[in-house]
Amino acid sequence: MRWTRRDLRSLGVGLVYLAPALFIFVVFVFIPLGRTFYLSLFHTRVTGATSSFAGLDHYIDLLTSETFRSGLTATGLFAVYTVPIGIILGLVLAVLLNQRLRAINVFRTMMASTIAISAAVGALIWLLLFSPSLGLLNYVLSLVGIRGPEWLIQPTIAIIAVSITTIWLTLGTNIIVLLAGLQGIPEEIYEAARLDGARGARMFTRITVPMVSPSLFFLLVVDTIAVLQAFTQIHLLTRGGPVDATRTIVYGIYLDAFQNFQFGFASAESVVLFTLVLVLTIIQFRFVERRVHYQ
Amino acid sequence: MRKFAALALGLSMVAAACGGGGPGGGGGGTDLSAQAPGKDVKPAAKIVWWHAMTGLNSDAVNKMVAAYNKSQNNITVEAVFQGTYDDLLSKLNTALASNAAPAIAQVFDIGQRYMYDSKEVLPMQAFIDRDKFDTSDFEPAVLNYYKYQDKLQSMPFNASSSILYYNKDAFKEVGLDPEKPPTTFSEVTEYAKKLTKKDASGQTVRYGFGPSIYGWFFEQWMAVSGQLYADNGNGRDDRATKVVYNNAAGKAILDWWKAGLDGGYFNNPGIDNPGSQNAFNAGKNAMYVESTAQMRNHINNAKFPVGTGFFPRPDNKPKDGGNIIGGASLYIMKSRPPAEQQAAWEFVKYAMSPLTQAQWQADTGYYPIRKSAYNEAPSKEWATKYPQFLTAVNQIREAPQNRMTNGAVLGVFSQARARTQKMIESVLLGQATSQQALDAAVAEVNDAIDKYNKANK
């Protein structure tokens, strides 16, 4: 299709509105990304200087490496454990909080408080809770006769422990976003539905969920991306272990770039992760956004 | 065509952003025979020192710097905290490529080879030779750790070692002599069996021994076994080309550890070092191994008398074996102007003076680099307060000085250490036999060494 004058004009208007953000992104995101792609084709010295052309060597190494495959598994598990539960829990709590009651703000603040906590601090507190011999979590479990697991020591449990921490850390954001979404629902819609005889669960699935679907979709996309980029809680809780159970791709990039100083290889990993997330997001837009109800 | 032009422009921008390629390009590492600036170069009025000391130790750094700045009028040192050791090295690496490095940087023990390969260091030896600076009363173990080709690239600063901590009350309770800690693997096992205590429901309320999974301990155990960790004299005679710990000694360490865990008298706190420290303080583990830097924590916070002993070794107590020191050292950066390097050296000399060293010991719990520090008042007071501390120093002094006890120098040390931790985990979790785990770890680390050596020729 040819570009008409009108196309160009409307694009021009659009670009005027996009320009400020675009400028920042070009300088601080896209140019660095270009450098990353460039570096991924080279062997690098410890200082990050290129030493010789590597071609696609890093990519071949990466795609044939056992560690990368187990990293994909860890990343996938982490996303599956974290994103759906985080969003559902967020929705349930947001509905609970979306009432006009005296002092409701106190409860809202308490439940959304995790948004105010940095991942580093949150992870430190959970590290203390998970501690096998001294942790409060297992102590409380033992009071009710349950022998708590060795949270950060068993590989299958460790990824769950990291997921629990992550769900907790993102809960605040999820609640706030969904609360804002719920409050955007006009009262007339509920009134009308009530006149039609809708109640309880039916009201929830027929009215509430579709009406907050833009917020839910937003969280699906953003939380997925955030999980694939999660770093701090893994760094503080497990450092990618035990036996690589929590060594997600992004954590592997950290290790290779900042601990092993293999910038070429780490750059290749970054490019692959970026591509993966991009594809995943496009899929989400293609197949999920169709179901989103915009007014 | 226009599209093409745009693309070309984009690419050139990217290339510009990548620019330069950073420092160095040719072969070799730190030039160990580099010359220090002449004695007549006037020291800079202000220099910056990057450190990674936190909490009380960071207070001690500030105290030392304040005392230095007050002691003379020519040079002001500014100490800047730069995060953990890992963070500091990342930041230094970034800064090096753009000439924003400090005059002095504190880098942890295993960053030695990295610093060498960065070619960004003015070796400490240059100043030592120029000024005939006397290092004869420095702890030999510490000097040897930081020497490469018999030359000091950096100045040792904070030194520690790993020792055994034990709960004297628990020893008494089960009829063990609280003044006689176990010294060998078998003794640790035997003591741990006695010290393990279960409640009525069969739950273990106290384990005999609870070492955390820390690669450093494995390195120490190889050294006390009188074994090399890497080839070419632990990477000291020539650049290491492979790690060599997949032998009988490595297997013995893992088998002993695994057997204790399976027997139910060792505890596995995972990689969580603070967790294992707390578990010891709370009486959950009667013995464990940790750095000497924990001494004050345990003496202040444990509700029982704390005993210290030598780091446990194999039953035959190999004569060649001994502990490796840990900690960090100070580097003077090559890219700074001579005046700053001169000032940096002045400060390093101050930091090495006996009184400063004694005060540093009293403030932090690291042991002094030089023996004469023990004659100074702060050190003497400390020794009276924490007599257990002598264990650490004696252990280091009794270690024979050879390639095994000098410790390994490796470009990929962080990676190797992380990989050994994974190896230990896979054995303790029963995912692999000790030999399989050792072989797999060695193969992977060797691969990394290969790549590193190729890229950093």
Added chain:
Amino acid sequence: MSTVAMQQRTQRLPYRKAGTYLTLALVSVLVAFPLLLALSYSFMSESEIATFPPPVLPARPTFDNYGRVLATIPIGRYLLNSFVVSSVVVIGQLVTASLAAYAFSFLVFRGRQLLFFLFLSTLMIPWEATIIPNYMTIRSLGWLDTYQGLAVPFLATAFGTFLLRQAFLQIPRELWDAARIDGATTFRFLRDVVIPLSRPALGTVAIYGFLSTYNQYFWPLLVTNQTLMRTTQVGIAQLRFEETLRWGLVMAGVIMVAAPTLALLVLGQRQLIRGLTAGAVKG
């Protein structure tokens, strides 16, 4: 939930109301428990924290940890720096994100979808890939140890743009058509209609932008070399012993750093409610 109807119903059913409060209280405490525990630990001595069974409330509350935080790091200065930087980032993000989200929701132009994905893709690039070149950029601009060096790279937000786009898409198209018929310019519609109607979403973007900037660690560490330009999370890191974790001290630092942001959250929520009311009246 309909507020008016809800009020009527809850007034009719006092037991139900008590039950609602009980549920809210229980769930709130559960969710906030780790934070409450941190608060409690900040008043405990190290040896008390190391006892078993794990203590929940301090037996002998002490302010020692707070005193030691004040003695170890210049926390007032760190708080000030974090506030300045975070506020600048919030203002910048609100401007750039509203403009961009407006283009992505109301304006129709070719390449819109592609540009939107370009925006979103910025979220997908691992931070490890951009942090070093960005350091070089800031350094070559001479912005190390400055507020602009800390803030400028974050003045645009794909997260915020996306969130506002979702909110703007909720605004009835009839308003847009009506405004066009009335002869309002594109920009005036944004300023007079879209922005006022989207206050809850703008509030969310502001809170989120503030807190995520406030909680940064590695970037501020990288681009500042002077203690006086450091921010709160770097301070917390300084309290953490590499080898011995002094929980009480760290938690006291955490509480001092988190208290202002929690206060902000309380205020921010009121803004969300007000924003909603305004929107409801006009809509």
